[in-house]
Amino acid sequence: MDRETVLATAARLVKRHGPQALTMRALAAELGTAVTSIYWHVGNRESLLDALVERTLADLGEIRATGRTPAQRVASVARALRRQLLDHPHLVAMVHERGLTERMFLPAQRTLVHEVHEAGLRGVRAAEAVRAVQIHVVGHVLVERNRERAPVQRPGEDELWTAQAAEQDGALARALAGPLDPEALFATSVRALVAGLLGPAP
Amino acid sequence: MDRETVLATAARLVKRHGPQALTMRALAAELGTAVTSIYWHVGNRESLLDALVERTLADLGEIRATGRTPAQRVASVARALRRQLLDHPHLVAMVHERGLTERMFLPAQRTLVHEVHEAGLRGVRAAEAVRAVQIHVVGHVLVERNRERAPVQRPGEDELWTAQAAEQDGALARALAGPLDPEALFATSVRALVAGLLGPAP
């Protein structure tokens, strides 16, 4: 057996059943070895998961901007980053538990810096724009992934907003009562955020 | 002993040492009873934490908007919501683990609907604006709280951005290398987001 084998097998288990299913005993069973052998190769569970996260992060491909206008291109980076994170369902949770969200930003950061520069932003304002977009994306994905595994919500937006017409705005009440389309909402909020960031300084 | 006593004691333990420190055995020790008595009162650990979250959420005060312009008032709601969440350090994590982020929105939702209406938005666009702000706030707080307990980050923005001057923009490189001011960044991103949301439709 091999440190490589341990990591690969662990990655398979995580991919299939999530990080919480990765117990040292289950991993040992899958490897066909004693539990304690694992410790020789990876130290302990914590550093095993660290290695898994690092490896997944390293495998994420470059992010490229598309679109014509600067605003479109910055927004496209945000969408691509979100796509990447959603494509690795357990990555976000693992990174979050490990406090490594900053590390998760890096792949997109260089691209964002470039596009924000193209848009004419410089210095501190450019840095703020880059970080604002990054945090928005990661935060959005965190909330989004969270909603997926959410149980039925009590009180629930539906009950609250169907009964009482929200300030006489039936369409709004229906929209808030209805399900949330994360894809559309993300597109809207990123467009708004980027417009605000690239727009005239306050 | 009393269900009320159990909840109060559990809340105290969580407040002091975080949710992960709330073990049934530790709680029993604090209560001076057998571990198994707790089960009679609260079912199990999961529903105990559920009750704790629900209770904290219920204790959150009303959110009021301040400021003159609609944009300022919407942004003030976002800031107030963030403040509330940061004032309950463990709440956000517990809500997140439980998939209840939607539930956490509700206290601010009515206020946001009102302010967005005042700003002239109606129907689906108003609903989108409300939800965009909500998700931005909760997502931002999640990332922010995460950063606090983050260990030193390797590679780390600093190393990456001091050496190579980012596209000949020294000020930007320094800003990205330096520490992040969450308060300021939140203010900036919310202002931008709200401006974009309340601005002219695309």
Place this chain on the structure above:
DNA sequence: ACCTGAACACCGTTCAAGT
């Protein structure tokens, strides 16, 4: 250099038995 089993110190939970 690598693997092993036994043991330790934890968990949450169930259950039959008490009062």
Place this chain on the structure above:
DNA sequence: ACCTGAACACCGTTCAAGT
């Protein structure tokens, strides 16, 4: 109605002993 201790089925980790 409420509390108890014993027991079960899990954890991660350490360690001395093997090859």
